[in-house]
Amino acid sequence: MVSRPAARFAHLAGLVLVFAFAMFPFYWMVSSSFKDQADLLASPPMWLFEPTIKHYAEIWADQKVTAAIVNSLIVAVSTTALAVLLGTPAAYALARFEFRGKSDLWFWFISNRMISPIVLALPVYLLAQSLGLLDTHLVLILIYLTFNLPIVVWICTDQFRSIPPELEQAARLEGAKQFDVFWRIYLPLGLPGVAVSAIFSFIFSWNELLYALVLTRRNVQTAPVAATSFMSGYELPWGKIMATGTVIVLPVTIFALIVSRHMIRGLTMGATK
Amino acid sequence: MSFLKLEKIVKRFGDATVIDHVDITAERGEFVVFVGPSGCGKSTLLRMVAGLEEVSEGDIYLDGANVTDTEPASRQVSMVFQSYALFPHMSVHDNISFGLRMAKTPREEIDRRVAEAARILQIENLLQRKPRQLSGGQRQRVAIGRAIVRNPKLFLFDEPLSNLDAELRSQMRVEIARLHRDLGVTMVYVTHDQVEAMTLADRIVVLRAGKVEQIGSPADLYERPDNIFVAGFIGSPKMNFLKASVAAVNGGAVTVRHPALADDLTLPTRHAPTVQPGEDVVLGLRPEHLSVGDGGAARLALRGEFAESLGATSQLYAQTGNGETLILQVPGRRSLAAGEDIRAGFDPAQAYLFDGAGRAI
Ligand SMILES: Nc1ncnc2c1ncn2[C@@H]1O[C@H](COP(=O)(O)OP(=O)(O)OP(=O)(O)O)[C@@H](O)[C@H]1O
Ligand SMILES: [Mg+2]
16 A cells, blocks of 8 residues: 555646646747747757847737737627627526427537538638628627537536526525526526636637638737738747737636636535435 | 315326325415325425416415416415525525515515514524535524515425434424414425324325325324324324224124134224125224233233333334234333233224225224
C-alpha cells in the first residue's frame, strides 16, 4: 500500500503536469506578445527577455483590431443573450409539458447541429445577400443563434428535468402563475445549466470563423477574422498576432470566470427529503 | 352540503383505473384521514382535490362550489408534500411567504403573518436559513408553515411524517393535532400508518385498490369494521383470524365451531345472518382482547411459541392445534416456553365474525 504522503505527492505532481501541459501554449502566447521580433525568433527560445508593449500599442493604433473586438463583443453578447432568452422557456416547455409533436421538435433541435456548417455556407450567403444583410451584425447574430439555440435548449431541458416536479406543484398551489414558476423556480434552480450553455454559446460565437469570413466584409469584421488577416505577406508579424490572440482570449476567459460561479452542483439540495 | 365533497370520482391512467367511483365527504373543520396500503390511490385522490391531477369522472365540491375544473391556484387549498417540496434556493422566510408574495400581500402584512406562523411552529430562529441547513423535522415545520400562512380553506397532507424517525414522528403528530385544534380548519391527511389515522382523525376513509372499503370514526372502524380488510388494517397488532365453521344459525345469532375452542361459540350478528350451517366463516379476535388464564367466557386451547416483551405489555405468539398463529397482548412482562400449553380467554362480545367473502356478519 502507498503511504498517504506519497500518494498526496503523486496526486500533486499529476496536477502540476496537467496544469503545465494545458497552460504552456497559453503562457507562450502571452509571453511572446511581450517580446520584440528578434527575441521572438531567437533559437534556442528565450525565457528571459526585456518585455515590450509595443505590439499592444500597435494593435491599439490599428483601428482594425479594436473595431473587430467591439464587433465580436456585440455579436457574441447579443447571440448569447438571445439564445438564453429564447432557449430557456423552450427548454422548460420541453422538460415539463406534454404536447403533440414534442419528440419531433426535440429531434429537429438536435438535427440542426448534425449538418456540417460548410454545407450551408453558400445557401446562407445567397440568402443574406438577397436580404441585404451581408456585412451586418444581424446576419451573424441570426446564424449563430441557429447554432446556439439547440445547445441552450438541450442543456437546459436536461437541467430543468432534474428539478423535482413537486416544487412546481407546490408553487402552483401557492398561487404562482406559469411565468412565476419559470422565473422563480426553474431559472434559479436551473442556473448551472443556463450558465454552461451561455458559456458554450459565447465561446462559439466568439471563436466562429467560417461564417464570419463568408458573411462579413470591412464593416463587421470579427476578432478571429481580423487575426487571420495578418497571415499574409512574407514575414509573419508574430508579436502582433500573439498580442491580438491574447486580447481575443481575454473576454472569453473573463466571461467564463464570471459565469462559472453559477456552475455549482447540488443547487436543489434540501428541496426534498 | 358538506364542506368538501367527492362525488363518484374516477381516475384512470391510460387503461388502469386507479380510483374507482369514490364518494367521500368532509364537514367544515373536520380532520379526515385517508389510509390504505401502498399504491391504493391515496396520493392520487389527494392530488385531485388539490387540482394537481385531472379527474377522469365525477365532481369535486369545495365550500359550495364545483371546483372539478378549477386551477389549483384558485382553489385556496394548501398541501404539505411527502417530500416537503421546499424551494431550496429561498430562505425559510421566503419559502413561507411565497404564496403571500404571489398574492401581492403588503410587506408588513407578510412579515406579521410569517412571524405568527413561525411562532406557532417554533421556527422563529430559522427564518434566514436555507432548507439544506435544516434537519428533517425543521423542514417539515417549514413546509407546514408555508401551508398555514395563507389561511387556506383546506389543508392537504400527503404522508407528511413518513420521512421522520419514530420519536420525531410522534412529536409532530401531536403538533399537527394541536394545529388542527387551534386553527379549526378542515384537513385531509394521507397516511398508510394506522396509528396516525387512529390518533388524528375525526373520520377515517379506508381505501383499497382505488375503492373505499369503509368510512367512519376511529372508534367505528375499530369496533365495527365492515369487512376483514378494515378489521385487519385498523388496530395494532393486527387482528387474529381463525377459520371456523358455522354450527347453527339461530335468528340473530350464529354459533361457530373451531377445534381450538373449548365449546361452540354463539355470537350475536349485526345484520340478519346470511350464512348457512356448515359454511366456513372467519372468527376475528383482537390481540388486546385475549387474556391468558381463565378470564373471559370463551376459551381457546393454544400452544405457546415465544414472547416479545415491550415493557408495559408483552406479545405472546401462540398456535392452534391446526397451525394458525395468534398474537395475544397481555399486560406486564411475561415469558413463554416454546411448546407450553396455554389457555386463552376472551369475551364473546368482543369477537368478530366474517363470512366467506370477508363481510362482517
Ligand atoms: N402518473 C401516473 N401514471 C400511471 N400510474 C400512476 C401514476 N400515478 C400513480 N399511478 C398509479 O396509481 C396507483 C395509486 O398511486 P398513488 O400514488 O395514489 O398510491 P398511494 O396510495 O399514494 O401509495 P403510497 O402509499 O405508496 O404513496 C398506483 O398503482 C400507481 O402505480
Ligand atoms: Mg402516496
